[in-house]
Amino acid sequence: MDNNLQSILCNGTLLEFNSTADKETFQRVSCSLTPGELRETRRAFQQNLDAQKLASAISKLQNSMLFNAANSLDFRSDMMGSINLMLCGKEPDVNSTNSRNISTSGFMTNFTYNETQNNNSTNNNSSAFCQTLVDILENTPGLRYVWSTFQPLLQGKVLYTPDTVSTSLIVKEANNTFHAIAMLKELAEAWGIHGHKIWDFMQDSSQMNSMRTLLNNPGDRPPGAPARDWRDSFNSTSEILAMLAQFIGCFDLDKFQAVPTEANLVEESLRLLKEEKFWAGIVFEDIDPQASDPPALVKYKIRMDIDEVERTNKAEDRSWSPGARDHSYNDLRYVWGGFAYLQDMIDHGIIRTHTAKSQPKFPMFVGVIKTG
Numbered sequence: 001m002d003n004n005l006q007s008i009l010c011n012g013t014l015l016e017f018n019s020t021a022d023k024e025t026f027q028r029v030s031c032s033l034t035p036g037e038l039r040e041t042r043r044a045f046q047q048n049l050d051a052q053k054l055a056s057a058i059s060k061l062q063n064s065m066l067f068n069a070a071n072s073l074d075f076r077s078d079m080m081g082s083i084n085l086m087l088c089g090k091e092p093d094v095n096s097t098n099s100r101n102i103s104t105s106g107f108m109t110n111f112t113y114n115e116t117q118n119n120n121s122t123n124n125n126s127s128a129f130c131q132t133l134v135d136i137l138e139n140t141p142g143l144r145y146v147w148s149t150f151q152p153l154l155q156g157k158v159l160y161t162p163d164t165v166s167t168s169l170i171v172k173e174a175n176n177t178f179h180a181i182a183m184l185k186e187l188a189e190a191w192g193i194h195g196h197k198i199w200d201f202m203q204d205s206s207q208m209n210s211m212r213t214l215l216n217n218p219g220d221r222p223p224g225a226p227a228r229d230w231r232d233s234f235n236s237t238s239e240i241l242a243m244l245a246q247f248i249g250c251f252d253l254d255k256f257q258a259v260p261t262e263a264n265l266v267e268e269s270l271r272l273l274k275e276e277k278f279w280a281g282i283v284f285e286d287i288d289p290q291a292s293d294p295p296a297l298v299k300y301k302i303r304m305d306i307d308e309v310e311r312t313n314k315a316e317d318r319s320w321s322p323g324a325r326d327h328s329y330n331d332l333r334y335v336w337g338g339f340a341y342l343q344d345m346i347d348h349g350i351i352r353t354h355t356a357k358s359q360p361k362f363p364m365f366v367g368v369i370k371t372g
Helices: 002-010 020-030 035-047 051-062 065-071 079-088 128-139 141-155 165-174 176-204 206-215 230-248 262-274 339-355
Strands: 157-161 256-258 278-285 299-303
Touching (some): 157 165, 176 230
16 A cells, blocks of 8 residues: 555656646655655545545535536637636637638638627626626635726616706717727627628738739748748637627626616616616706707716715814825725716716817815814
8 A cells, every 4th residue: 555655656647736846846755755654644644534525525516617617618729719708708609719611721710700699798797607707706805805896897887867868968978988898899790790701802802812922022031930821810810809809798888877867866776786786876967858968067966885985974084194195995985986987987978068079187186274
């Protein structure tokens, strides 16, 4: 038994290590143990091993959602598809590097995109893998704080009232940031649908054939240069755009949602808070329901969860301290809670609605005057 244990410890093919140095260190220590030391080591190991608990843990791990998702990853044969599954939890319709051949050339990495894919950005969030990923982020102490900060911005809704033509114009302009991201997703999807036309043009068009004849000079090729041409660049671009489209699809880009009244806004906000999908509420004041344009002076208020902003039950700190109020948790809650970003979006939306021009960001600060 001792000889068998020593052969296992000293055999370099049975145990795997992260580096050669770790392997050499382990073998140097384990192979030098005497038979008596090996018996003592085995006895101590068996005394501290709970076989029933270990078997139960292994069985639970094999049946877990995370284990099943991890088994579906194959970075060697399908790297882009595995990265896509890991980030977004949605498997592509085909192997991202081994699908159908759009052209007769063997150089083209096969790429397809499902034209009937639902554009609803929340569909990917309901997948088992994404839910498992969210659970990991919420239950990991080191990541819980970061996830709780960015979750409303990525998955939260912004409710606004009243639902009129003028407020819709402001919201449309304020949503430019998320609209730009949505356009990027549409670009990636369009590449997946119409990319074969670009391939056909590059592969066998008269213009490109003339260009190849003109540039066909082997003497200009540096010695030892890798065998890479436009097909490889096309394939890489297709894979990156496909992964980008799937990754952006994990976000909720349809942020703004209209509600009739402020009472309805509060009711819907409480429901979204329970689902952890509420960012903020916008209440536009003194808005004419029949007006097609916003008034010259637009008054609005932002309503958020009290845990995401600075509390308003005090006028100033109990004790004064010198220096700027730059504590990342106590003093910058309007920043990391998303209040400042949303206010900036609404302000720029109002400016663009009135003037069709952009306005540089105005610096915000809090001035405290002490008397006495």
